[in-house]
Amino acid sequence: MKKLLGIIVLGLLWCNILFAQELIKVPVYVHIMEVQKEGFKTLTKESDVKEDFKKANKIWSQANIFFEIKNINFTKPDLRGFNKINKLRDLDFSKATTKDTRSKLEDKKSKEYSEFLIKLVGSKMFKLTSAKSKVGTLNPNGINVFYLPNMFGITGGHSINPTKQVIKIKRYIGFVMIDHTDAKREIVLAHELGHQFSLRHEGENKKDLMMYGGGTYISPRIKKAVHDYYNTIYKPIKYREWTYKK
Numbered sequence: 001m002k003k004l005l006g007i008i009v010l011g012l013l014w015c016n017i018l019f020a021q022e023l024i025k026v027p028v029y030v031h032i033m034e035v036q037k038e039g040f041k042t043l044t045k046e047s048d049v050k051e052d053f054k055k056a057n058k059i060w061s062q063a064n065i066f067f068e069i070k071n072i073n074f075t076k077p078d079l080r081g082f083n084k085i086n087k088l089r090d091l092d093f094s095k096a097t098t099k100d101t102r103s104k105l106e107d108k109k110s111k112e113y114s115e116f117l118i119k120l121v122g123s124k125m126f127k128l129t130s131a132k133s134k135v136g137t138l139n140p141n142g143i144n145v146f147y148l149p150n151m152f153g154i155t156g157g158h159s160i161n162p163t164k165q166v167i168k169i170k171r172y173i174g175f176v177m178i179d180h181t182d183a184k185r186e187i188v189l190a191h192e193l194g195h196q197f198s199l200r201h202e203g204e205n206k207k208d209l210m211m212y213g214g215g216t217y218i219s220p221r222i223k224k225a226v227h228d229y230y231n232t233i234y235k236p237i238k239y240r241e242w243t244y245k246k
Helices: 002-020 046-063 083-090 099-120 163-169 185-195 220-234
Strands: 024-033 065-075 143-148 157-160 175-179
Touching: 024 046, 024 220, 046 065, 046 185, 046 220, 099 157, 143 185, 157 185, 163 220, 175 185
Parallel strands: 024 065, 024 143, 143 175
Antiparallel strands: 157 175
């Protein structure tokens, strides 16, 4: 009997090890903003993107998550209203290191800023009504990441995760925007990808990935939250590769 119990215990431990090693692969489509405008010129190369994701994936390996680049293309942004966004240069998120100060800044201009960025990348995501829609530059079969020459000195990254649309049309249609000039670009990328799993700003400043300050630690609780979100929201999505013009 003791021998049998020992075998059962070892079996359960082995199952736990296998489960712990389970790797989740998340498809990603990268769009590099192609523009030659004074103060807003394309800087990103494909090699930059690959290196950023290599480092971001090293961070997310703590949670057994791997972001798999499916495609990298160059796309032209919609620059209408470009000059107006310069008014937001005074809004400096980098000086906000607590939830309270950050919230005040975000509440002040976040809506206007978000609307401009959505238009900038040519997204029609909020008008998608069916899984057959092929509008804008978003690929609905994965998380979209847009590299901008800069983000007007406001922040290193921005993320929009429209959970309702994901559930409605069964496609990934959230997206992330990354400032090429950010000194901690790969950490910003990893942070913004975390928002695609509905993670909020929390944890210890300069330690935890989802808090401000460039931390890289992913706690067991965050790992569980990401896996739960993936299994509930993303895993049920049925993949269907579509061809998009670059």
